[in-house]
Amino acid sequence: MKQRIGIIGVGVTGFHTVSPALSFKEMTYSAAVKAYLEAGLQPGEIDSFVTASEDFLEGYSIFDEYVPDQLGAVMRPVHTVTAEFLQALGIGCMMIQTGHFRTIAVEAHSKASNVKTLDEVRAFAFDPVYMRPLKESAEFLAGLEMKRFLESSGNSERQCAAVVVKNRKNALNNDLAAYGALLTIDDVLQSPPVSVPLKHLDIAQRADGAIVVVIASENEAKALSKNPIWIDGIAWCSGQGNPWCRDFEEAEYAKRAAEKAYAMAKIAHPRKELDFVEICDEYSYKELQHLESMGFARKGEAGDLTESGATAIDGELPVNPSGGSLGVGHTFEASGGMKLCEAVFQLRHQAGKRQIKNAKRALVQSWRGVPTATGTVAILSNE
Amino acid sequence: MGYRKVAIVGAGLTKFVRRAEETGQEMAYLASKMALDQAGLKLKDVEMVTVGSAPDAFDGVHMKGEYLLSGAGGNGKPYIRNFVGGGTGVFAPIHGWMHVASGACDVCLVVCSEKMSSCHPHPQGAFLTIFDHTTEQPLKPTLIWIFALEMRRYMETYGLTKADVARVAVKNKNNALDHPSAHVAEAVTLEDVLNSEVLAEPVNRLDISPSSDGAAAVVLASEEVAKRLTDKPVWIAGVGWNLDTAYWATKDLYYPRYVEKAARMAYEMAGITEPHKQIQVAEPYDPFDYKELHHMEGLLLCERGEAARLTAEGYTARTGNLPICPSGGALGVGNPISATGLMKVIEIFLQLREEAGKRQVPGKPRVGLAQAWGDLMQVGTVIVLKR
Amino acid sequence: MKIDQVPMKGLTSEEYERAIKIKWQPKLQYAWDNGIAIGKYLAGLKEGKILASQCIKCGRIMLPVRSFCELCWRPTDGEVEVKDTGVINTFAICHVNWDASRLRPDEPRHIPAVIEIDGASKGQGIMHVIGNVDPKKVKIGMRVRAVWKPAQERTGTITDIIFFEPY
Numbered sequence: 001m002k003q004r005i006g007i008i009g010v011g012v013t014g015f016h017t018v019s020p021a022l023s024f025k026e027m028t029y030s031a032a033v034k035a036y037l038e039a040g041l042q043p044g045e046i047d048s049f050v051t052a053s054e055d056f057l058e059g060y061s062i063f064d065e066y067v068p069d070q071l072g073a074v075m076r077p078v079h080t081v082t083a084e085f086l087q088a089l090g091i092g093c094m095m096i097q098t099g100h101f102r103t104i105a106v107e108a109h110s111k112a113s114n115v116k117t118l119d120e121v122r123a124f125a126f127d128p129v130y131m132r133p134l135k136e137s138a139e140f141l142a143g144l145e146m147k148r149f150l151e152s153s154g155n156s157e158r159q160c161a162a163v164v165v166k167n168r169k170n171a172l173n174n175d176l177a178a179y180g181a182l183l184t185i186d187d188v189l190q191s192p193p194v195s196v197p198l199k200h201l202d203i204a205q206r207a208d209g210a211i212v213v214v215i216a217s218e219n220e221a222k223a224l225s226k227n228p229i230w231i232d233g234i235a236w237c238s239g240q241g242n243p244w245c246r247d248f249e250e251a252e253y254a255k256r257a258a259e260k261a262y263a264m265a266k267i268a269h270p271r272k273e274l275d276f277v278e279i280c281d282e283y284s285y286k287e288l289q290h291l292e293s294m295g296f297a298r299k300g301e302a303g304d305l306t307e308s309g310a311t312a313i314d315g316e317l318p319v320n321p322s323g324g325s326l327g328v329g330h331t332f333e334a335s336g337g338m339k340l341c342e343a344v345f346q347l348r349h350q351a352g353k354r355q356i357k358n359a360k361r362a363l364v365q366s367w368r369g370v371p372t373a374t375g376t377v378a379i380l381s382n383e
Numbered sequence: 384m385g386y387r388k389v390a391i392v393g394a395g396l397t398k399f400v401r402r403a404e405e406t407g408q409e410m411a412y413l414a415s416k417m418a419l420d421q422a423g424l425k426l427k428d429v430e431m432v433t434v435g436s437a438p439d440a441f442d443g444v445h446m447k448g449e450y451l452l453s454g455a456g457g458n459g460k461p462y463i464r465n466f467v468g469g470g471t472g473v474f475a476p477i478h479g480w481m482h483v484a485s486g487a488c489d490v491c492l493v494v495c496s497e498k499m500s501s502c503h504p505h506p507q508g509a510f511l512t513i514f515d516h517t518t519e520q521p522l523k524p525t526l527i528w529i530f531a532l533e534m535r536r537y538m539e540t541y542g543l544t545k546a547d548v549a550r551v552a553v554k555n556k557n558n559a560l561d562h563p564s565a566h567v568a569e570a571v572t573l574e575d576v577l578n579s580e581v582l583a584e585p586v587n588r589l590d591i592s593p594s595s596d597g598a599a600a601v602v603l604a605s606e607e608v609a610k611r612l613t614d615k616p617v618w619i620a621g622v623g624w625n626l627d628t629a630y631w632a633t634k635d636l637y638y639p640r641y642v643e644k645a646a647r648m649a650y651e652m653a654g655i656t657e658p659h660k661q662i663q664v665a666e667p668y669d670p671f672d673y674k675e676l677h678h679m680e681g682l683l684l685c686e687r688g689e690a691a692r693l694t695a696e697g698y699t700a701r702t703g704n705l706p707i708c709p710s711g712g713a714l715g716v717g718n719p720i721s722a723t724g725l726m727k728v729i730e731i732f733l734q735l736r737e738e739a740g741k742r743q744v745p746g747k748p749r750v751g752l753a754q755a756w757g758d759l760m761q762v763g764t765v766i767v768l769k770r
Numbered sequence: 771m772k773i774d775q776v777p778m779k780g781l782t783s784e785e786y787e788r789a790i791k792i793k794w795q796p797k798l799q800y801a802w803d804n805g806i807a808i809g810k811y812l813a814g815l816k817e818g819k820i821l822a823s824q825c826i827k828c829g830r831i832m833l834p835v836r837s838f839c840e841l842c843w844r845p846t847d848g849e850v851e852v853k854d855t856g857v858i859n860t861f862a863i864c865h866v867n868w869d870a871s872r873l874r875p876d877e878p879r880h881i882p883a884v885i886e887i888d889g890a891s892k893g894q895g896i897m898h899v900i901g902n903v904d905p906k907k908v909k910i911g912m913r914v915r916a917v918w919k920p921a922q923e924r925t926g927t928i929t930d931i932i933f934f935e936p937y
Binding site: 021022023024026027029042056068070074115120124128129133 | 792794796797798799800801802803804805806807808836837838840841843
């Protein structure tokens with residue numbers, strides 16, 4: 001990357017199945033206070049603010065109206081992207097690289113529990129002419145992709161189940177997580193079918209939570225922080241926008257974004273050079289597909305890798321030590337933010353029972369979920 | 384440190400119509416294709432794409448940005464949607480500026496597409512949910528409420544009459560007669576505006592811009608690429624944006640202080656110290672006629688409370704000292720929210736290149752400005768362009 | 771390329787009627803968490819009180835209740851009861867419904883207003899509606915008071931105040 005960007009403050013609430021005690025403003029405020037405290041900045045000292053949200057997940061038209069107060073950003077340059085947290089972070093990095101901004105706060109949150117017709121909202125993202133009249137749910141498309149991915153790659157449903165078992169177990173060591181559990185492969189395989197081969201336990205359950213992160217230019221980060229975590233590369237990409245144009249075999253968005261991020265961070269051998277990864281596992285098969293698309297395993301080998309224990313927290317390449325979306329809870333536009341926070345804690349060696357020894361470099365990745373083909377990849381390091 | 388310069392090298396604009404035959408994706412395609420053709424580029428030359436579009440509730444699609452992706456040329460590319468309500472149309476090229484100025488790419492496509500006619504029974508219905516769900520929505524507010532409240536406060540503060548404000552609608556609707564994209568091009572008189580249906584006093588129907596379908600696009604390029612592509616690049620000299628509190632009823636609506644803050648940010652970047660002298664043509668956002676006056680004042684293009692008098696004196700006419708909304712603005716060309724803002728940027732682009740045809744303002748302007756506004760009387764977005 | 775040759779076709783009403791259309795009415799239901807501050811505000815309304823938050827740092831008494839002062843960036847210092855009277859900051863006389871359909875001639879006009887509440891800091895207003903008045907007589911600066919629903923009918927919502935009336 002032309003100029004490295006430093007993460008100098010993260011604020012994260014816990015993740016919960018419901019969060020009635022706090023409004024979204026109050027939840028976000030508590031995350032912002034933590035992030036600004038770590039950064040040693042008052043909100044008035046932060047040059048600009050980027051927030052990530054989607055109107056229908058909030059139940060508002062023009063949700064960006066409601067973002068400034070809880071960030072201490074009234075009468076300041078604030079803007080919203082209808083994107084996932086990591087993409088907003090990428091925009092924040094760009095802003096710093098223009099040379100006009102030194103520090104940026106990035107925010108995303110989930111109040112998924114407030115959406116009483118969440119499945120209906122998600123299906124409302126389908127093309128109104130070509131897909132919506134079929135009256136299918138969002139999981140229909142995920143099941144369709146899972147089927148094609150498994151058949152074309154040779155990975156198995158059992159291997160997908162191993163992802164679920166691993167991530168939910170990892171979450172038991174994460175105090176922020178909502179869905180830690182000890183499951184067996186058979187528990188997953190026998191869970192009710194949703195959109196065959198997709199089963200109930202293959203799908204990450206929803207959670208509420210908020211994340212605020214403060215980033216700074218390299219010089220500013222060194223001046224402000226004793227232990228900045230560096231963003232060595234960050235890139236996003238979309239595949240085919242219309243689902244009926246996709247091949248459903250590999251995750252084109254993840255592949256292209258990773259290629260760019262690796263080039264920025266000068267990474268030639270991702271599996272060797274990265275100490276752990278936090279990647280999108282909204283559905284179990286997505287973890288395998290993403291691992292293969294980003295070059296951590298050859299086609300059809302991500303499942304074997306998982307079954308061998310190589311992606312466990314004590315394995316050769318820990319994948320989702322936080323517990324991932326499956327274990328922590330899926331937070332929609334905030335999901336990559338949760339994963340970024342885990343990477344920051346690990347790289348600062350503050351991850352407690354989950355700490356990966358000598359972790360120096362990590363990859364964080366997100367996907368915007370059904371029916372999109374948009375995702376982001378970031379490479380972080382602590383030196 | 385030396386900043387990367389960014390230029391607009393091509394623009395595309397569809398007709399603004401009440402009900403488009405095309406889908407949102409197709410509209411985005413038409414505008415994008417036109418912008419690329421003008422820049423002499425192919426889609427493969429575009430490295431990144433940013434899209435602006437107003438609420439998903441208009442089109443009736445969740446994650447509207449992802450839905451528009453294929454039409455906006457985003458397949459296989461880094462693609463993102465920016466969204467600051469009604470301010471989006473001018474923010475979108477600011478977002479594109481970030482992409483190029485940062486060095487992330489040399490060519491960025493900026494697209495704004497808005498299909499409001501999909502929302503039934505009326506796109507107004509989508510605006511109920513802009514108000515606070517707990518403390519305001521139970522009152523069943525309409526969008527016009529908030530404008531009428533602000534318009535009355537503004538008029539009362541400066542002792543303005545309905546006619547003082549309506550002259551803006553007359554000027555802009557007549558300017559739009561020369562705009563090929565215009566939704567309803569009709570010559571209107573002051574009496575027409577004053578006698579049009581009363582919707583929410585003090586707002587009459589012709590005080591308001593029509594809801595339209597439409598799309599616009601621009602291609603942004605780095606200095607080196609821009610100089611290769613055109614001998615008439617128009618440079619993005621300054622950008623600014625600002626968001627005020629969501630507690631809109633706790634501030635005095637007579638003056639848009641957030642617009643002033645956004646303008647000052649853009650002026651500082653552009654080295655503009657006396658905007659009323661240095662800005663030679665401007666396109667402030669005019670979804671309602673009083674808004675043009677309000678925004679002229681917020682943009683420091685005149686003293687507070689003076690905008691109506693200047694309008695009456697012809698100062699803001701196309702041939703006046705400071706032409707305001709020579710395009711015809713939202714009032715005349717139509718108001719497909721995000722596409723309107725970008726239409727305004729495109730108008731300044733054309734004016735500075737002296738390619739605005741019958742709408743060309745005299746005096747070979749070299750510095751112009753476009754501005755949009757949005758949310759609950761909250762957000763100002765400003766871009767300063769230089770030849 | 772000629773910017774004057776703009777594409778796209780607008781449908782006439784007749785063409786629109788003939789066109790094949792797909793209709794979709796989404797089921798969108800939300801139950802928003804009020805949290806600490808708005809929860810107290812609504813509980814106050816149920817008791818027939820308007821509550822505001824105070825911040826001892828900037829000295830503001832703010833409406834509606836909020837748990838942090840967005841300007842001083844610190845938690846607020848508790849709630850105070852303000853009066854249920856105030857002054858009209860601005861108002862409108864509205865002849866249309868929220869979906870842009872027109873009110874019938876015999877229906878009462880809606881009169882939304884921003885009301886600066888007595889006891890709150892200057893400029894701290896709320897949006898509500900004005901009632902029990904000839905619309906022609908409403909003026910900026912007019913004093914108004916809340917007309918509450920009877921206690922047993924109040925549910926903890928902003929419409930527990932039916933409207934504000936001049937007095």
